Amino acid sequence: MPSAHYASYEAHGTYGTSGTYAQAAPAPAPPAPSAPYGSYGTPGEPYGIYEPPQGLYDPFLPEPREAGSYAPPADADELPLLPRQGSVTAPAEELAKTPSEPLAAPRGEPAPEPAPGAPGRRSARRRRTGERPDALRRLVPQALVVAFLAGGTSAFIVSDKTVKLNVEGSSRTLHTFADDVEELLADEHMDLGAHDAVTPGHDHGLTAGDEITVRYGRPVALTLDGEHRRVWTTARTVDGALRQLGVRAEGAYLSTSRSAAIAREGLDLDVRTERTVTFMADGRERTIRTNAATVHEAIDQAGITLRGQDTTSVAPDSFPREGQTISVMRITGSEEVREVPIDFTTERHDDPTLYKGTEVVSQRGEKGVERITYALRTVNGVRQKPRQISTETVRRPTTQIVKVGTKAxxxxxxxxxxxxxxxxxxxxxxxxxxxxxxxxxxxxxxxxxxxxxxxxxxxxxxxxxxxxxxxxxxxxxxxxxxxxxxxxxxxxxxx
Known part of the structure; x- marks a missing residue:
């Protein structure tokens, strides 16, 4: 504490009933005075009266205090003294050691007179005033320490930032010393994957008032117009995922409601967008908008009926594509049965009874008969090439055997x-x-x-x-x- 706030101490007498102090025996000489504790008299002299600074009050100073001898601690010059804001006091232990001196009278009573021979209040003030420059020199290092501590506190306050962290729509306010988003996420123990999104980016420097948004990635097994693929989205609903993936959902078929939530584990989603398909049937052209899964389903939506062997120019169970033109083929058909000959085979056998160069047919070959059934079709009034649908052997052919002479x-x-x-x-x-x-x-x-x-x-x-x-x-x-x-x-x- 600054020594300027402490008054000099005078020698105190004994405390009597009348409120005055009796002259005490001379106190032993105190050690070398310490500036923070005020001035001291020369050895053998009585001490001056203690006067606290005007307008200051130390709530930690006990009162009343018994009179006694004052001796500053041996290492008083080595102890750092820090001022208490708004008050200046001497340590209670040192005040307890202060030599006896008259105390201020209680409010409403006359102040006690100093003991005979004691130095007056003015001489004590003169000694205190003469020592003020040395006290100021001692206060400069202490003031620097206080300034350093105050500057550290200011830096601490500046580094603290208030930010908002929004995770999947749940927002909370944080106080953080993190320099950027990456450091903040690490402090919050949030380990994000490759498909998770954070806004602003990981390298964004944080300032007070920033809002960081975290959205987790969700896998979606998407079947879009018959094509299967696996995609990732940070949307939490099917509708949000469709917008994020750029899928046109107006008029589309969805296997799951657009308002359905997407869990972190993901979901399977089948989407069939609305397409324009043209049918050519019975000499007429019909164009419809459909999200059908098959050509056959789209034909029903167009009001076209397939009968008997009727079919389409593409497979009826195939997926109808945008802008596709499909012909409906009206088919009438019948069957035709034909019998055709089957050629016989010839076998040649050596005969030693016949002269060389002589060949004799020992068994004549006969052709067989095969019955074949053909399908005859007429497509949109045009007769098609017959198509074989079955065969049956009516008679098997007979093999022809020829004897070949080997005799000379x-x-x-x-x-x-x-x-x-x-x-x-x-x-x-x-x-x-x-x-x-x-x-x-x-x-x-x-x-x-x-x-x-x-x-x-x-x-x-x-x-x-x-x-x-x-x-x-x-x-x-x-x-x-x-x-x-x-x-x-x-x-x-x-x-």
Missing amino acids: MPTAVQGADGLNWDGLAQCEAGGRPDAVDPSGTYGGLYQFDVRTWQGLGGKGRPQDAPAGEQTFRAKKLYVSRGASPWPVCGRKLHG
């Missing part, structure tokens, strides 16, 4: 070798083994009829046999009948 053909016949067989063949058939006369009765190089050929051991028809076999059979015929079988060309055998 003899060439020599006694009595016929050495004749001109090539000349005879040229005369009868022009040298062609498969030649047949116009009537179909005779065939081969030597124009055998079938009966004669088979009588000589031949198989089948002569024109089907190899040339060597035909020559061998002709030699056998010459040995038995001579040249008579060839009445015109027989002479060639010898010429």
